[in-house]
Amino acid sequence: MTAMARTENKAGASGTAQMVAALSKALREKHQLSQEELGKKTGYTASAISAMETCAQPASDKMLVKLEETIGSGLGVFEKARRFVLLEKYPSRFRGFSELEAGAVTISSYETLVVDGLFQTEEYARALIGGGYPPVSEQKREELVEARLVRRRLFEREPAPMIELILEESVLRRPFGSWEVLRGQLRSLVEDAARDNVCVQVLPLDRGLRGTYAGARGAMKLVVTKEHDHVVYMEIEDQGILVSDPPEVSQLAHRYAKIRAQTLSPDESLSLIERLAGEER
Template sequence: MAQSKKKDSAPPTVQYFAAVLRLPRERAGLTQDELGALMNYTGSAVSAVETCAKPPTDEFIDAAEKALDAGGLLRSAIKYLKLERYPAHFQGFVQLEQEALSVSSYCTHLIDGLLQTKEYARALFDYAFPPVDEEEVELLVAARMDRKALLDRKPVAVVSVILEEGVLRRLIGGPDIMRPQYERLIACAARSNVVVQVMPMSRAGHAGLAGPMTLLETPDETPLVYLEGQGKSILVSKSDEVGVLARRYAMIRSQALGPEESVVFIEQLMGEL
């Protein structure tokens, strides 16, 4: 009964993969233990995926694909299963982000996920409420790291990130976590397709006081704006509303430190640790 409840509550893509895995296994006349042995996994690991007790990792899928000679059927699920690793309210945005021509974000609380180190991303969950169990944390962190593929994608995407100074001064995880995170920001800023800017606290009043936002330009050059907070999100597509937010972002960018000044600012913060 517990397994049935777990299966029914699993995301649809995870349930579908469980069924797709079971069919070729049974057709090949293999038990879960026998398939596990061919994959260098335990039978209980195969059972966990087939009962939806645990979502499959990319490595598990590759091993099952090879062991069952599935002709690409299992591996084709990776793209869709990756979306299930993200919170439900974020899944639609991730699809748009990974295909976007440009992504421009203004961050008021945390460093943009595209530029986070794995250690910084993991440390964020230490403060999550309600608490998140370790297994889910690992999946969420892995999903966030997957987003970085955008930075190296062909054709190249243009990424602009404006960070409030307070975001940089908040020592998530402590100095040992923040030092490499500062280094990561500086390295990203050196890329030809990435711009990093800092909004200093000395700008007492500026156009960004209404809150964070992310602007996207889709492959067909349609502008969109993504707004998120407290586990909820809004995707703004009405041209007049997008226009207002785009002009606001442009003003925020003009009021922030320039790219070179921003790198110097981040280097100074790193020197204070």
């Protein structure tokens, strides 16, 4: 990281990052540890600890876990901070929805251009984010990749949510970074589809030849919250739209149901994904 980038990070540090930095320094000094000693205990360099304490480089999720283990003193402050630190790493348009997603009991997603972020591999996410426009700094790219990967904890949550993903076939054929990155993403989809609480289906390229095609109006994500509220989230040109009005949600849910009715079966979809994952280019 350049000196200019560090200066910009310090000036633009969020309140959460500043609080974590102050708490880390105070607890480190309480334990009578130097930055180098804390770094050795947590698996980081002294310069990484210094960068975190000065807000030149905000703490990663992994660093917060290590700080909790080494100097947390049983207070749980770094564990509690993880949620807020990650929330600030998401694009502003996604922050409101991210908490709904994390606590959802049912998630039904239809994607037309890229693999749903919840299912993305690290390599796919890095290639996608790094190749976007306007371009982002390397640090911001890594923050966004980290925040995206943390969403995958949802697969392991108890009780497990029901997760359904519908992908346009074109998504399975669109590479980012390299063909190997795409093949790795497809193999990951196959593994995720094997989970008891996950269903992955594909809307075939030639669906429109049958005279009806319900997916023309774009991607959407339907969520049932733990309070059993029904909401729909959509993104259009970097604008996040959260729909909670029951008549509107009902209309979108009906459209989603029609899209699902036009997909390949789960078994047919899995066979297609496996075949594309094995193709050499």
